[in-house]
Amino acid sequence: KAGVTQTPRYLIKTRGQQVTLSCSPISGHRSVSWYQQTPGQGLQFLFEYFSETQRNKGNFPGRFSGRQFSNSRSEMNVSTLELGDSALYLCASRTVDSTDTQYFGPGTRLTVL
Amino acid sequence: ILNVEQSPQSLHVQEGDSTNFTCSFPSSNFYALHWYRWETAKSPEALFVMTLNGDEKKKGRISATLNTKEGYSYLYIKGSQPEDSATYLCALCPYNTDKLIFGTGTRLQVFP
Numbered sequence: 114k115a116g117v118t119q120t121p122r123y124l125i126k127t128r129g130q131q132v133t134l135s136c137s138p139i140s141g142h143r144s145v146s147w148y149q150q151t152p153g154q155g156l157q158f159l160f161e162y163f164s165e166t167q168r169n170k171g172n173f174p175g176r177f178s179g180r181q182f183s184n185s186r187s188e189m190n191v192s193t194l195e196l197g198d199s200a201l202y203l204c205a206s207r208t209v210d211s212t213d214t215q216y217f218g219p220g221t222r223l224t225v226l
Numbered sequence: 227i228l229n230v231e232q233s234p235q236s237l238h239v240q241e242g243d244s245t246n247f248t249c250s251f252p253s254s255n256f257y258a259l260h261w262y263r264w265e266t267a268k269s270p271e272a273l274f275v276m277t278l279n280g281d282e283k284k285k286g287r288i289s290a291t292l293n294t295k296e297g298y299s300y301l302y303i304k305g306s307q308p309e310d311s312a313t314y315l316c317a318l319c320p321y322n323t324d325k326l327i328f329g330t331g332t333r334l335q336v337f338p
Contacts, residue, residue, distance in 0.1 A: 155330040
């Protein structure tokens, strides 16, 4: 079974631009979560989508948004990029709920100049 | 907001040493506790999902225990090997939400 894939793996943007990151979950997994990792911080939860609906949301500004398609693939969008948005963005998929094992993708490294 | 703490922040051991680290949390109101292992330049890898007080799980040389009444989980590595070098993360899912809250991890380095 193929693992969680994320594209692109690396991205360089400038302040004020917007960016879209993509995540393809493991086949059969309906839940996709997004996390941000910055230096010195743990993994911070952004949001979770389940069956095309946002099920949970973390404490991030409205510039961070996401969506999920009918095939469970998910995209995350960040508008009006700031320097502080430079981070590793990870997505993870699981079958249904929090007692299920969550599988992570390799991440997208975003650098904002 | 549930605060998940891990200790120590980092650990350096010799090959063959056994080691353990702690994940602490203030409340037993959660669905599950997860342990992950994260090697540099790789994806975090799930080790265990624990749900019940007294749970003990084992995978090769790695094992974990959960004590929800006293608010901690231990991860043990028996006979550490250089390939065990990684950051070990724990995460909780509180009852009032279905999201995972991660600790900042314990960075383990095993020297040959």
